[in-house]
Amino acid sequence: MELPGEFVRIARYFKPLAGPGALELGDDAAVFAPPVGRELVVAADAMVAGVHFLADDPPDLVARKLLRTNLSDLAAMGAVPFGYLLTVSVPRGTPDAWFAAFSAGLAQDQAEFGVALLGGDTTSTAGPVSLSLTIMGSVAPGQALRRNGARAGDGIWVSGTIGDGALGLLAAQGAIVDGYLADRYRVPQPRLALGAALHGIAHAAMDVSDGLVQDLGHLCRESGVAAEIEAGWVPLSDAARQVVAAEPGRLALCLTGGDDYELLFAVPPALDAGLIEVARAVGIPVTRIGAFRTGEPRVTVMGMDGAAMGLSRGGWSHFA
Amino acid sequence: MELPGEFVRIARYFKPLAGPGALELGDDAAVFAPPVGRELVVAADAMVAGVHFLADDPPDLVARKLLRTNLSDLAAMGAVPFGYLLTVSVPRGTPDAWFAAFSAGLAQDQAEFGVALLGGDTTSTAGPVSLSLTIMGSVAPGQALRRNGARAGDGIWVSGTIGDGALGLLAAQGAIVDGYLADRYRVPQPRLALGAALHGIAHAAMDVSDGLVQDLGHLCRESGVAAEIEAGWVPLSDAARQVVAAEPGRLALCLTGGDDYELLFAVPPALDAGLIEVARAVGIPVTRIGAFRTGEPRVTVMGMDGAAMGLSRGGWSHFA
Numbered sequence: 001m002e003l004p005g006e007f008v009r010i011a012r013y014f015k016p017l018a019g020p021g022a023l024e025l026g027d028d029a030a031v032f033a034p035p036v037g038r039e040l041v042v043a044a045d046a047m048v049a050g051v052h053f054l055a056d057d058p059p060d061l062v063a064r065k066l067l068r069t070n071l072s073d074l075a076a077m078g079a080v081p082f083g084y085l086l087t088v089s090v091p092r093g094t095p096d097a098w099f100a101a102f103s104a105g106l107a108q109d110q111a112e113f114g115v116a117l118l119g120g121d122t123t124s125t126a127g128p129v130s131l132s133l134t135i136m137g138s139v140a141p142g143q144a145l146r147r148n149g150a151r152a153g154d155g156i157w158v159s160g161t162i163g164d165g166a167l168g169l170l171a172a173q174g175a176i177v178d179g180y181l182a183d184r185y186r187v188p189q190p191r192l193a194l195g196a197a198l199h200g201i202a203h204a205a206m207d208v209s210d211g212l213v214q215d216l217g218h219l220c221r222e223s224g225v226a227a228e229i230e231a232g233w234v235p236l237s238d239a240a241r242q243v244v245a246a247e248p249g250r251l252a253l254c255l256t257g258g259d260d261y262e263l264l265f266a267v268p269p270a271l272d273a274g275l276i277e278v279a280r281a282v283g284i285p286v287t288r289i290g291a292f293r294t295g296e297p298r299v300t301v302m303g304m305d306g307a308a309m310g311l312s313r314g315g316w317s318h319f320a
Numbered sequence: 321m322e323l324p325g326e327f328v329r330i331a332r333y334f335k336p337l338a339g340p341g342a343l344e345l346g347d348d349a350a351v352f353a354p355p356v357g358r359e360l361v362v363a364a365d366a367m368v369a370g371v372h373f374l375a376d377d378p379p380d381l382v383a384r385k386l387l388r389t390n391l392s393d394l395a396a397m398g399a400v401p402f403g404y405l406l407t408v409s410v411p412r413g414t415p416d417a418w419f420a421a422f423s424a425g426l427a428q429d430q431a432e433f434g435v436a437l438l439g440g441d442t443t444s445t446a447g448p449v450s451l452s453l454t455i456m457g458s459v460a461p462g463q464a465l466r467r468n469g470a471r472a473g474d475g476i477w478v479s480g481t482i483g484d485g486a487l488g489l490l491a492a493q494g495a496i497v498d499g500y501l502a503d504r505y506r507v508p509q510p511r512l513a514l515g516a517a518l519h520g521i522a523h524a525a526m527d528v529s530d531g532l533v534q535d536l537g538h539l540c541r542e543s544g545v546a547a548e549i550e551a552g553w554v555p556l557s558d559a560a561r562q563v564v565a566a567e568p569g570r571l572a573l574c575l576t577g578g579d580d581y582e583l584l585f586a587v588p589p590a591l592d593a594g595l596i597e598v599a600r601a602v603g604i605p606v607t608r609i610g611a612f613r614t615g616e617p618r619v620t621v622m623g624m625d626g627a628a629m630g631l632s633r634g635g636w637s638h639f640a
Contacts, residue, residue, distance in 0.1 A: 007538075023466070026542050028396040028526055029363035029455075031464040034354035042438060043349035044454060046407035048445045076348040087366035087452040118362060125368045127447015132407040134364060134454035135349075144351040146343070206348055218327075222346050 006122060009096070013103035019083055019116020030085075030118040038138035041079035045070050045135075049128035053186070054172055059098050060105030061186045062131070067109045068188050069209065070135035072261040075195035076207040078145040079137035081113060086120035089130040113192065143199045150204040150223035150266035152294040157202075157275070157286050159191045159263040161237040162212050166257020167250065180239045188261035193282035195263060201275050205265035211256040213299050213311060215264055220297035223266070228300045229290030231255060231309060252311055255301060266292060326442060329416070333423040339403055339436020350405075350438040358458035361399035365390050369448035373506070374492055379418050380425030381506045382451070387429045388508050389529065390455035392581040395515035396527040398465040399457035401433060406440035409450040433512065463519045470524040470543035470586035472614040477522075477595070477606050479511045479583040481557040482532050486577020487570065500559045508581035513602035515583060521595050525585035531576040533619050533631060535584055540617035543586070548620045549610030551575060551629060572631055575621060586612060 010025055018025050021032025034040060047069070049055045053062050067084065074081045086106075090098065110116055118136070168185025171178045191207075198205055204223055208215045212234070220227050231251060236244065244251050267275050272288075279286040290302075303309040330345055338345050341352025354360060367389070369375045373382050387404065394401045406426075410418070430436055438456070488505025491498045511527075518525055524543055528535045532554070540547050551571060556564065564571045587595050592608075599606040610622075623629040 026538075027467050028393040029361045029399065029457075029464075031359050031361050031397065031399075031459065033461070034358075034360050039351050040354050040360075041349045041351050042405060042454075042456070044405035044407050044439055044452075045441045046409050046443050046450075046452065048409050048443055048447070048450070050446050051444055073348040077351065079349065079351075085362060085364035085454050087364050089366050089368050089450055119364055121365045121452075123366050123368055124371055125447060125450060126370050127368070127445060127450065130366075130368070130409055130445060130447065130450040132364075132366065132441075132452030134362075134405050136362070137349075139351065141353070144349075147347050218346075 009099055010122060013099045014117060017103060017106055017110060017117040019118060022116065022118045025119065035082065035138040039141050039144065041074055041077050041137045041139050041144060043070060043073040043135050044132060045073065046130070046132045048130050055128065057186060059101040060108070063102045063105030064109045064187050066131050066133050067106060068190050069261060070133045071113055071190035071192060072188065072207040072209065074135055074137040075190045075192045076145065076205050076263060077139060078143060078195045078199050078205070079139040080196060081115045081135055081137035081192070083116050083118040083136050085118050085134045087132045088120070089123045089125040091126070092124045145195065145198055145202055145205040147204050147206050147219050147222035150219055150225050150292050151268070152225050152292050154203055154266035154268050154292045155272065155288045156216065156227055156229055156290040156292060157265050157267055157288050158208065158235065159194055159284050159286050160189065161235045161240060162208065162260055162262060163240045163254025163257060164237050165259025165261065166253045167240050167243050169259065176243060178239050178243070180237070185259055188259065190261060191263045191284055194279065194284045197278040197282055198265060201271050201278065202265040202267050205263055208260040208262045208264050210258045212260065212264065213256050213301060216299050217297065219264065220299060224297065226293040226295035226298045227290060228293055228302065230302045232304045233287065233289045235285070235287040252309070256311055329419055330442060333419045334437060337423060337426055337430060337437040339438060342436065342438045345439065355402065355458040359461050359464065361394055361397050361457045361459050361464060362454060363390060363393035364452060364454040365393065366450070366452040368450050375448065377506060379421040383422045383425030384429045384507050386451050386453050387426060388510050389581060390453045391433055391510035391512060392508065392527040392529065394455055394457040395510045395512045396465065396525050396583060397459060398463060398515045398519050398525070399459040400516060401435045401455055401457035401512070403436050403438040403456050405438050405454045407452045408440070408442045409445040411446070412444045465515065465518055465522055465525040467524050467526050467539050467542040470539055470545050470612050471588070472545050472612050474523055474586035474588050474612045475592065475608045476536065476547055476549055476610040476612060477585050477587055477608050478528065478555065479514055479604050479606050480509065481555045481560065482528065482580055482582060483560045483574025483577060484557050485579025485581065486573045487560050487563050489579065496563060498559050498563070500557070505579055508579065510581060511583045511604055514599065514604045517598040517602055518585060521591050521598065522585040522587050525583055528580040528582045528584050530578045532580070532584065533576050533621060536619050537617065539584065540619060544617065546613040546615035546618045547610060548613055548622065550622045552624045553607065553609045555605070555607040572629070576631055
């Protein structure tokens with residue numbers, strides 16, 4: 001009895017990715033015992049060709065970005081990931097090579113991050129490639145990092161460098177020439193080790209996916225505080241620094257563009273030393289870029305000239 | 321500080337659906353304690369306009385079908401659902417009314433099935449509406465129904481009626497006139513109560529989503545048995561019976577078409593009485609349509625004339 005093409009593909013490309021509990025993708029659902037004595041942490045993100053990645057981006061990198069953006073959500077909660085479910089909608093006629101590359105990318109990052117495929121679905125679509133991933137992880141009870149705990153007086157911190165995602169999109173589109181930035185756009189780095197180390201240090205945390213200023217606004221709103229950051233303190237990569245040096249106007253893009261997938265978090269000054277220590281231990285740079293203030297939720301960005309910057313847009317929105 | 325449109329919509333239409341653990345959709349992920357002493361059961365299905373539903377189907381019915389097809393996967397495992405994550409990709413310019421209707425459909429079925437929204441994502445797309453849902457539930461340890469336990473000699477049983485989904489698609493498209501069938505296509509009925517009652521009775525189970533014959537083939541392959549069913553024993557609704565009476569050729573479509581979302585399961589004859597009893601208790605009709613045999617995985621359909629039917633296609637595949 002011959003299998004339809006859909007099931008041949010699942011067997012060939014996705015079954016090798018299946019973890020314990022996935023029942024080799026041969027059943028209607030995965031079944032597994034939850035991690036003992038832990039809370040579950042789950043999130044889902046979608047990615048659509050032409051919106052979240054370029055239609056001609058290599059499929060293995062698309063797969064890795066999909067997994068990594070979801071892992072970034074768990075990092076922001078201080079959670080440890082264990083598995084994921086995936087739905088893939090592609091045009092009829094998508095070649096086997098696409099699935100081979102896509103699943104190879106997943107395999108690579110599964111190994112890197114210690115996660116496995118638990119289930120999912122493949123379907124056809126008359127539109128662009130449309131992907132959805134649900135990530136599952138766990139955290140010690142009560143230790144999840146939230147967005148609502150920032151207090152006036154806390155320092156505002158970010159991991160890594162900001163703006164590489166937005167400049168990287170320009171690079172991937174060919175508007176600027178920089179392989180490092182294009183790679184940062186295509187393969188973000190979820191800060192899982194840092195997130196897991198922030199319990200007891202950070203009052204609040206989230207990941208920067210829609211742009212620093214907009215996401216900081218969310219944190220302000222959830223916590224009921226205002227925020228003031230210094231544009232000159234926001235850490236830029238060497239590559240981003242060169243772009244901004246040549247075109248100072250690009251700084252605003254760094255502050256408001258999306259796709260950074262760095263952590264943004266609130267730390268009271270008394271715990272700065274502890275933060276520096278854990279950041280060093282996990283090998284992820286952290287930088288203070290400002291402070292939370294009392295007041296209505298509002299983000300003020302002070303420019304290099306000591307005056308508040310006017311930013312034409314707060315960040316990325318699908319339906320602004 | 322004004323919220324971008326995307327977040328206004330999430331607050332207006334999706335936040336009211338959020339369950340405990342969803343943190344009011346204000347964080348990067350949901351956090352909750354897993355059900356005590358239970359195994360987790362998780363599955364994900366995608367639906368794309370023009371493939372799984374018609375582009376002009378009412379959004380509330382699309383939402384309910386999305387949730388119900390996923391619930392059907394849990395029914396097939398004998399699991400009890402508790403929550404779900406959802407990603408929604410729609411064209412820019414999709415009106416608020418679409419989201420209002422879509423979320424109203426979810427609210428209606430959340431109440432009916434005792435589930436709540438745990439998280440998700442909304443994005444834009446240049447293509448058709450593209451939806452993905454991950455359902456989460458639980459089962460007593462070791463009691464999940466699997467596809468791999470059918471044994472030669474077991475009876476082959478189905479719940480409800482078969483073929484309404486495929487005929488219902490024709491009705492929804494206007495090729496035949498029948499409101500009952502169109503409704504069955506648009507709003508399937510997950511057989512959760514029956515699935516949960518089949519532990520200790522059924523050796524194997526799955527749901528019929530890609531067509532009876534194809535799905536029975538999956539069950540054969542997973543269990544290492546052959547199957548022989550009688551076309552004349554396959555239960556048809558009154559509406560389907562009328563269609564087939566007028567056009568006998570439609571019977572093959574009933575047997576191979578998708579979207580039934582009934583349960584298909586294996587029961588040893590010694591447990592028939594127990595099955596009849598639990599089916600009566602949950603109020604879901606069940607019908608024996610054949611038996612599993614020793615032999616290579618293969619599905620034989622005996623026609624009304626006592627000879628094996630030749631079926632031109634086994635069932636639905638996205639990439640046949």
